[in-house]
Amino acid sequence: xxxxxxxxxxxxxxxxxxxxxxxxxxxxxxxxxxxxxxxxxxxxxxxxxxxxxxxxxxxxxxxxxxxxxxxxxxxxxxxxxxxxxxxxxxxxxxxxxxxxxxxxxxxxxxxxxxxxxxxxxxxxxxxxxxxxxxxxxxxxxxxxxxxxxxxxxxxxxxxxxxxxxxxxxxxxxxxxxxxxxxxxxxxxxxxxxxxxxxxxxxxxxxxxxxxxxxxxxxxxxxxxxxxxxxxxxxxxxxxxxxxxxxxxxxxxxxxxxxxxxxxxxxxxxxxxxxxxxxxxxxxxxxxxxxxxxxxxxxxxxxxxxxxxxxxxxxxxxxxxxxxxxxxxxxxxxxxxxxxxxxxxxxxxxxxxxxxxxxxxxxxxxxxxxxxxxxxxxxxxxxxxxxxxxxxxxxxxxxxxxxxxxxxxxxxxxxxxxxxxxxxxxxxxxx
Amino acid sequence: xxxxxxxxxxxxxxxxxxxxxxxxxxxxxxxxxxxxxxxxxxxxxxxxxxxxxxxxxxxxxxxxxxxxxxxxxxxxxxxxxxxxxxxxxxxxxxxxxxxxxxxxxxxxxxxxxxxxxxxxxxxxxxxxxxxxxxxxxxxxxxxxxxxxxxxxxxxxxxxxxxxxxxxxxxxxxxxxxxxxxxxxxxxxxxxxxxxxxxxxxxxxxxxxxxxxxxxxxxxxxxxxxxxxxxxxxxxxxxxxxxxxxxxxxxxxxxxxxxxxxxxxxxxxxxxxxxxxxxxxxxxxxxxxxxxxxxxxxxxxxxxxxxxxxxxxxxxxxxxxxxxxxxxxxxxxxxxxxxxxxxxxxxxxxxxxxxxxxx
Numbered sequence: 031x032x033x034x035x036x037x038x039x040x041x042x043x044x045x046x047x048x049x050x051x052x053x054x055x056x057x058x059x060x061x062x063x064x065x066x067x068x069x070x071x072x073x074x075x076x077x078x079x080x081x082x083x084x085x086x087x088x089x090x091x092x093x094x095x096x097x098x099x100x101x102x103x104x105x106x107x108x109x110x111x112x113x114x115x116x117x118x119x120x121x122x123x124x125x126x127x128x129x130x131x132x133x134x135x136x137x138x139x140x141x142x143x144x145x146x147x148x149x150x151x152x153x154x155x156x157x158x159x160x161x162x163x164x165x166x167x168x169x170x171x172x173x174x175x176x177x178x179x180x181x182x183x184x185x186x187x188x189x190x191x192x193x194x195x196x197x198x199x200x201x202x203x204x205x206x207x208x209x210x211x212x213x214x215x216x217x218x219x220x221x222x223x224x225x226x227x228x229x230x231x232x233x234x235x236x237x238x239x240x241x242x243x244x245x246x247x248x249x250x251x252x253x254x255x256x257x258x259x260x261x262x263x264x265x266x267x268x269x270x271x272x273x274x275x276x277x278x279x280x281x282x283x284x285x286x287x288x289x290x291x292x293x294x295x296x297x298x299x300x301x302x303x304x305x306x307x308x309x310x311x312x313x314x315x316x317x318x319x320x321x322x323x324x325x326x327x328x329x330x331x332x333x334x335x336x337x338x339x340x341x342x343x344x345x346x347x348x349x350x351x352x353x354x355x356x357x358x359x360x361x362x363x364x365x366x367x368x369x370x371x372x373x374x375x376x377x378x379x380x381x382x383x384x385x386x387x388x389x390x391x392x393x394x395x396x397x398x399x400x401x402x403x404x405x406x407x408x409x410x411x412x413x414x415x416x417x418x419x420x421x422x423x424x425x426x427x428x429x430x431x432x433x434x435x436x437x438x439x440x441x442x443x444x445x446x447x448x449x450x451x452x453x454x455x456x457x458x459x460x
Numbered sequence: 461x462x463x464x465x466x467x468x469x470x471x472x473x474x475x476x477x478x479x480x481x482x483x484x485x486x487x488x489x490x491x492x493x494x495x496x497x498x499x500x501x502x503x504x505x506x507x508x509x510x511x512x513x514x515x516x517x518x519x520x521x522x523x524x525x526x527x528x529x530x531x532x533x534x535x536x537x538x539x540x541x542x543x544x545x546x547x548x549x550x551x552x553x554x555x556x557x558x559x560x561x562x563x564x565x566x567x568x569x570x571x572x573x574x575x576x577x578x579x580x581x582x583x584x585x586x587x588x589x590x591x592x593x594x595x596x597x598x599x600x601x602x603x604x605x606x607x608x609x610x611x612x613x614x615x616x617x618x619x620x621x622x623x624x625x626x627x628x629x630x631x632x633x634x635x636x637x638x639x640x641x642x643x644x645x646x647x648x649x650x651x652x653x654x655x656x657x658x659x660x661x662x663x664x665x666x667x668x669x670x671x672x673x674x675x676x677x678x679x680x681x682x683x684x685x686x687x688x689x690x691x692x693x694x695x696x697x698x699x700x701x702x703x704x705x706x707x708x709x710x711x712x713x714x715x716x717x718x719x720x721x722x723x724x725x726x727x728x729x730x731x732x733x734x735x736x737x738x739x740x741x742x743x744x745x746x747x748x749x750x751x752x753x754x755x756x757x758x759x760x761x762x763x764x765x766x767x768x769x770x771x772x773x774x775x776x777x778x779x780x781x782x783x784x785x786x787x788x789x790x791x792x793x794x795x796x797x798x799x800x801x802x803x804x805x806x807x808x809x810x811x812x813x814x815x816x817x818x
Contacts, residue, residue: 064775104774109723113716114511114759121507135622135718139638155620202609204620204720211619231722441619448616448626449638 055097056366058083058350059119060127066106068258071286071339072129076102077330078343081322082314086351088321093351094358096365100347109133116140124368125149125350131205139449141166147372149353151346152282152305156208159431160442161376161404165455168375170349171397171408172305175438176429177281178209178253180303182216183427184279184412185251192221197244199264200255202228209255209281211441212434219433225249234260241267254280261289265297275299275415282306285413285420287337295417305410306394307422308341313389318344338413338420345394352378352388376401380408395426401458407431463811479661482812496650501643509642510715511759516751517646517653518710523735523747524660525703530733531741532664533696534676535585539597540732542604543701544708545724546574549614551709552623556616563628563636564648567713571705577604578701585693589679601726608721622720625713636713645714652710656703661744663699672696673742738789740799749800753792758785 060079063072083100092098103115112133116126125147128134134154141148148167150158156173158164185191198213200206210226217224225247227240237260244252252273256264261284268278276299285302309315315335322328323335334340357366357374366374379398385391397408409428413420446452463484470476480486500513526540551570554561581600585593608614615623627637634640635648663669671692674682683689712719731754739750761781765772796803810817 062774065778102774104778106778109716110515114762117507117510118763131620132720135620135624135720136716139624139717143638203722204622207619207621231725445624448624451627451639 055092055099056124056354057099057101057119057122058125058127058354059101059103059115059123061105061112061115061129061133062102063105063107063129064102065104066108068107070288071258071283072107074286074330074334074337074339075343075346077328077334078340078345079347080343081318081328081330082344082347082351084322084327085314085318088325088327089317093354094364096358098351098354105129105133109136112136120144120146124354124366124371127346127350128154131155131203131208135204138164138167142453146368147353147375149346149350149375151349152342153205155445156212157438157441157445159403159405159407159438161400161402162455162458163442163446163452164404165453166372168399168404170375170378170399170404171345171380171394171406172410172429173405173407174208174255174281175212175434176405176407176431177303177410178212179216179429179431179433180410180412180427181253181279181281182213182220183430184301184303184424186220187424194222194250195247196222196224197247197249197252198224198226198255199240199244199252200226200228201234201257201260202230205257206255211437213253215434215437229256229260229264234258235263237263237267240264241271241273244273245271250277252278254278254284256280256284261286262292265289265293265300268300269293269296276301279303279412282342282410285338287339287419290415290420297415298417300415301423302338302413302415302420303410303427304338304342304413304420305408306338306342306345307392307411307413308336308338308420309392310336312391312393314344314348314393317389336419341393345390348388348390348394349378349380352380352384375399376404378406380406401455463808463814465812479665493654501646504643504646506642509646512756514642514646514649514715516748516756517649518707518715519732519735519755520747520751521653521656521710522704522707522732523739523750524657524744525700525705525707526732527736527739527741527743527747528660528664528672528703529696529700530736531743532669532676533672533693533700534679535582535693535696536590536594537597537700538594538726538729538733539581539600539604540704541724541726541728542601543574543578543704544711544728545604545608545719545721546577546701547571547705547708548712548719548724549608549623550574550705551713552625553614555626555628559626563630563713564652567652567706567709570709571702574705574708575698575702578697578704579694582694582697582701585697586690598726601729605721605725608724620720622718623712624718625716628713638717649710649714652706656706657744660699660703664744668695668699676742734789738792738799740801740803743799743801745804746799746801749804753788753800754785757788761785 062076063069064076080100083098086093087097103119105111105115107130109132112128113136116137123146127149128137131153134150137148150169152172154169156175158167158169159173213224227243229237229240254264275297278300280302282302282304285304290297353371353375356377357370358364361370376399380396382396385394385396395408397406399406407429409426411422411426412424414423465482468483504513522544529535529537547570550573551566554566584596615621625637627634627639633644635644671687674687675689675692679689735750735754738753740746758781761784762777765777
């Protein structure tokens with residue numbers, strides 16, 4: 031008995047030691063959601079992120095000689111769990127990836143006190159672009175206002191918008207309401223009529239009322255700001271009511287392959303703006319295949335890996351990796367701290383050369399960040415569903431940021447005032 | 461042995477009706493209070509404050525509010541989260557309109573608004589009972605959440621439709637908002653929860669509590685012995701909604717820091733109802749036990765594999781967690797359908813007569 035107790039104690043001590051050993055390196059936790067109502071969209075994204083980091087660890091031994099400890103903390107997309115995860119990981123984390131607008135809103139004010147960069151690629155709060163006010167927050171490479179602007183630009187390319195009618199079908203939630211101020215100002219400038227149609231969280235799967243209204247309104251276009259079950263609901267409903275699919279356009283989170291596969295051929299023509307694109311021939315995909323998939327360390331599968339969301343996960347991790355590498359080069363140390371990573375994320379210069387150096391050819395548009403520009407405004411491509419997969423149907427579109435720079439600045443300062451005292455980055459010029 | 465009551469003689473009615481007729485109960489509570497007020501603050505990390513101590517206290521308070529209505533007065537309610545929302549939004553409007561206001565006063569006052577709303581939605585209880593009343597309170601749930609979304613004045617016309625807690629100072633220290641220290645927030649929550657718990661214990665022991673219990677056990681009989689049912693039911697709605705409203709204000713101001721309308725939707729109502737049911741309807745202590753089981757235990761289980769160094773994916777832990785908590789709830793309800801508080805009462809009774817059970 032005594033010996034058994036000693037053995038058990040030894041086992042516990044050993045496992046504690048092992049736990050500590052794993053934790054070495056750069057700790058970049060991800061607040062994942064592989065469970066809960068949004069798991070279907072979360073899993074490919076999480077897999078893409080994790081596989082890219084695993085590939086770097088296996089191929090290059092991490093970044094700049096430091097292994098990446100890419101741990102997931104499961105939130106199930108619940109804000110409560112998200113805050114729990116943030117508190118749990120913030121001690122040694124160099125970055126936090128909150129993964130939901132709700133968690134981002136919650137964590138945003140705290141990161142300013144805890145001084146940890148918050149990386150929210152393509153989601154979160156659009157005014158986060160103002161790096162002077164939101165010192166610690168990044169929504170690289172594009173925000174929701176960029177998306178709205180690019181979608182309107184694309185539609186305008188098909189003819190003047192004057193007198194046209196656009197229905198803005200959105201989730202009735204901070205995420206869905208986010209582009210409204212910009213859409214309203216664009217409607218005024220370009221002379222189209224904007225009809226916002228909210229979809230409540232409880233009505234996501236059954237949107238017959240909303241589509242009845244859309245049929246009555248007879249809009250020229252439907253712009254969709256949807257997420258999770260809402261997208262599949264809207265797309266099937268659009269097919270059922272015979273809405274011309276080529277006139278329906280979504281934000282990047284509404285371009286999930288699985289949502290379109292439900293309708294298949296009938297969904298042909300549906301479009302979604304995106305700053306990422308799945309390029310199966312990119313070198314990075316081959317590297318992931320040899321180092322991660324063939325080694326049996328991936329949770330993904332062939333079908334998922336050819337989808338838009340998996341490749342977006344890769345891009346997200348690549349952006350973080352580039353931020354880390356930039357910081358390491360500048361500060362000449364492998365083990366960077368959160369403050370140094372912030373500098374790194376502020377000085378990313380993703381040129382075409384750098385993109386192909388990283389093996390990401392054609393998967394992300396070039397962009398660069400600065401201390402005052404925390405978004406990068408990369409622009410994006412319009413993707414179209416051809417019945418089986420998404421294909422690019424436009425050249426690179428870039429958002430007309432100057433048009434709403436004032437809106438960004440005023441929203442950012444409004445936020446800072448409401449949360450006073452809110453330290454801003456005084457050193458940042460322009 | 462530990463609970464031997466030999467030698468504790470009651471010589472007056474006052475002594476017999478005291479809060480703690482058995483001395484050991486008072487000692488036990490004293491120990492718990494020392495832990496809550498001294499030991500935890502000295503030893504807890506920020507993680508413990510933010511994910512265990514503060515939420516358990518706030519959820520217990522909300523469940524206590526519900527318990528007064530459902531457990532003591534017998535009026536089933538499914539609108540708890542909406543009343544919490546009223547408290548939270550009332551508090552938000554007060555501190556943004558009157559920034560000079562003491563935040564603790566604002567939190568305590570915000571309960572008044574939810575009490576008013578609670579009484580309004582309690583009026584149907586005068587005509588309908590049981591499950592039908594539950595449906596009527598469900599109306600409150602849907603209506604109020606809809607109102608939080610549509611009435612932009614409530615969230616100061618914020619583009620995102622969410623409310624953000626500003627940095628609030630009291631006596632020169634931040635007690636709410638991102639700048640506030642967790643320990644100070646904990647003490648504020650603990651102070652308010654202790655105060656309201658004391659109030660609730662005494663209310664339920666007193667005249668009002670007895671009329672509530674009479675209403676719960678048989679309303680016709682209660683009416684026949686001269687209890688005014690309207691007064692009894694509406695005071696229950698009022699006190700309950702007040703406590704729930706304060707819990708809602710604490711929920712957003714002392715813990716979450718931001719809230720969107722759908723936070724106050726049915727899942728939160730159900731969660732609080734489960735805490736009250738598993739803890740034990742018609743008991744004060746049960747709310748704390750229920751909150752520890754429903755709110756605290758998942759957090760502790762989540763950290764367990766990592767502390768033990770078991771390599772297991774985070775999503776897997778989440779799945780296991782749901783299974784373990786689910787089976788524990790079933791287990792406790794099978795061995796004691798009246799909840800954890802009743803379970804403790806039975807254990808305590810056994811301890812008192814131990815080692816000579818009759």
